[in-house]
Amino acid sequence: MKKLPYILILFIGVTSCKKALEEKAYSNTYTKDFYSNAAEAEAAITAVYGNLYGMYNSGAPFFASDWSADQTFPRNVVGRNTLTQFSYDAQYSVQNSFGRSNESPMEIWKRAYIAIESANWVIAKVPATPMDPVRRDNIVGEAYFLRAFFHWTLTKNFGNIVVKINPTNAISNTVVGKSSIDDVYKQIFDDLTKAEQLLPDYSASFVKGRVSKQSALLLHAKAALYNEKWADALTSAKAVIDSKKYTLVPSFTDLFTAAKKDLARQEVLFDVELNNTTNPVxxxxxxxxxxxxxxxxxxxxxxxxxxxxxxxxxxxxxxxxxxxxxxxxxxxxxxxxxxxxxxxxxxxxxxxxxxxxxxxPNSVGAYASNNIYLLRLADAYLIAAEAEGHQNGATAAAYSYINEVRKRAAIPDLTAGLTQQAFIDSTLQERSWEFYGEGDRWYDLTRTNKFLTVIPAAVNADYPVRTPAAKNKYFPIPQIEINANTLLEQNDDWK
Incomplete structure (x- = not known):
């Protein structure tokens, strides 16, 4: 049977339900009647956030990147080792054969587009919902942020991707072609600018896990850094720092202590909220x-x-x-x-x-309560340091940003008088020490094109030889999606 792209599967599921049921279906946020009051608008944005759990439950966004990089490695078993050995193909044959597709880039593609679809319905429908206008704007701002985040997740993994900004309410818009990386980032920046305008500043009264204006600014800064827009990255990172809405947790260990995750909220701008209970999981x-x-x-x-x-x-x-x-x-x-x-x-x-x-240590079986951090204040400091270094060299301001992070780590200030390139290299090293195990390192190596020289030195007895090729900068688009979407082409390096 021919496989269908995820956005088409969603559309078919929605229209089939509408034909079968005359009553209002509260389990489906895509129905035309759903957005009739504030409670339903809140439920809709909660569902968009729920897609974060859907994506990170499997660990795929961290596993695909970290197992490719130079900090951590998986136990050498079939299916996982293809990422570390760069032996995967566009069909993800081994992952599919051994039941590990949910740990692979395939899962990232699938979950991201499901999430984008959810966000698109909120953006399309909530503005007309009769409710408090301030909260309504906040909800739409959250949806813009999340849509930007999932598009960014896709493009840093796959390069040229499908940009989806309309809800799938007709079969005619289920088959969509790719956009260039430049156009993807144009949409990301547009969404984040809207999010910054609609979201409130952070306060301690926020619902746990919800994003603020500063969250949007930091994602804007990081996306700009990846796109080598140094001035934009610096401006947005400084806006986060200068807002003083967040502060670094004094102890790095406390930041990652499960029992102190509420303390960590003073630094964490965006995360996946988890718990150690079995209901809800x-x-x-x-x-x-x-x-x-x-x-x-x-x-x-x-x-x-x-x-x-x-x-x-x-x-x-x-x-x-x-x-x-x-x-x-x-x-x-x-x-x-x-x-x-x-x-x-x-x-x-x-x-x-x-x-x-x-x-x-207090997990219930394997159910651990640590939240998964996706954006935190330390990133604002290191983005500012790197962007300043690219734009103006190793200035006093650039040193002040990186040294703020080193101070928390209890190590001396960075050596003074570095050349511009040496300073930039130092910020990348600092990022490696700061964000290990947080799904960040691979993208630092690919965005700077250092992966070809760095990865071959990250070896051990289980992985004695690691030789990435240029095409490994991005993962191949899952072939199953290309087979189902006549307008979708595989990235050139993987054809």
Whole structure:
């Protein structure tokens, strides 16, 4: 049977329900009658946020990128190792054959377009909903932000992608061609500008997990950085910093302590809200994979699926507090200490390092409560440092931004008098130390075209040779989508 693109599947599901039912279907936010009052508008935007959980539950946005980079690696099993070895194809044959498609770029494509569809309905319908006009504007602003975020997620993974800005209310708009990266970013910036105008400043009274004007500004800054719009990146990052609505959590360890995630909200501008309960389930494989196998002080149900390269572990400056969340031993729930060589006997390498950013000793089985951070204030400082470095060189202002992050890490200020390129390289290194395990590093390497030279040095006994090609800068668009969409073409490097 011929497969259908996700936006067409959504359309068919909606129209079929409308024919079968005459009553109002509250389970489906796409019905024409849904947006009739404030409660329904709130339900609609909540559904858009719910797509974040749908995407990050599998861990695919982090796994696809981090397993490709130089900080962490998956246990060498069929299906996961293709990302680390750059042996995947446009069909994602191995992932599909071994039931790992939900950990692959295929999942990113699918979930992002489902989320964009949800956001499009909010943007199209909520402005006409009779309700408090201020809150109505806020909801639309949130939808613009989320649509921008999911388009950005797609383009940094796949390059030229389909830009979808209208709800799928007719079969005629289910088959859509790709846009260039420049046009994708044009839409992203347009959406974020609207979000900045409609969203309120952050306050402690915000519903947990909801975005603010500063969230939109920071995503704008990061998207501009990826697009080498240095002035825009600097302006937006400075606006976040200068607003003083957020502050760095004094302790890096506290920032990633599950029991203190409410404290972390002073720094985190956008996240995926999770919990350690079984009803409702709001959990991600990310926590489960990073914890050692079995029940331990990391998680009561870890898989031992992801570890840290020893070279990255050894790269930290002495005394860097960020290294405190990396370890070469762990304690089982029975109280036994397991040393490095015995952390996971299933692997060829014994030089294993654990990562504790998703550690939750109070997990309920594998259900951990750590939120997944997608944007935080440290990023504003490092974006500002890099953008200033590109635009004006290693100025005093550029140093002040990077040193603010180093101060929290308890390491000395960056060496004074660096050349422009040396300073920019230092900001990339700082980003590596600051954001490891947060799905960020691969995109820093691809946007700067350093992945071809950096990745071959990130090896171990399980992955002794790693040789990415130029085409690996972006993942191939899933062939199943190209087969279903007559206007969709594979990226040139993957044809």
């Amino acid at each position: 709001r959990q991600s494989q990310i926590h489960y994979f990073y914890a050692p196998n079995g029940s331990s002080d990391y998680n009561k149900g870890g898989a031992g699926g992801i570890y840290v390269y020893s070279k990255f572990y050894n790269s930290f400056i002495a005394g860097d507090k960020r290294k405190d969340l990396l370890a070469t031993s762990y304690t089982t729930s029975a109280g036994a200490v397991v040393q490095q060589a015995n952390i996971d006997t299933r692997l060829a390498t014994k030089d294993l390092v654990l990562m504790g950013k998703y550690k939750d």
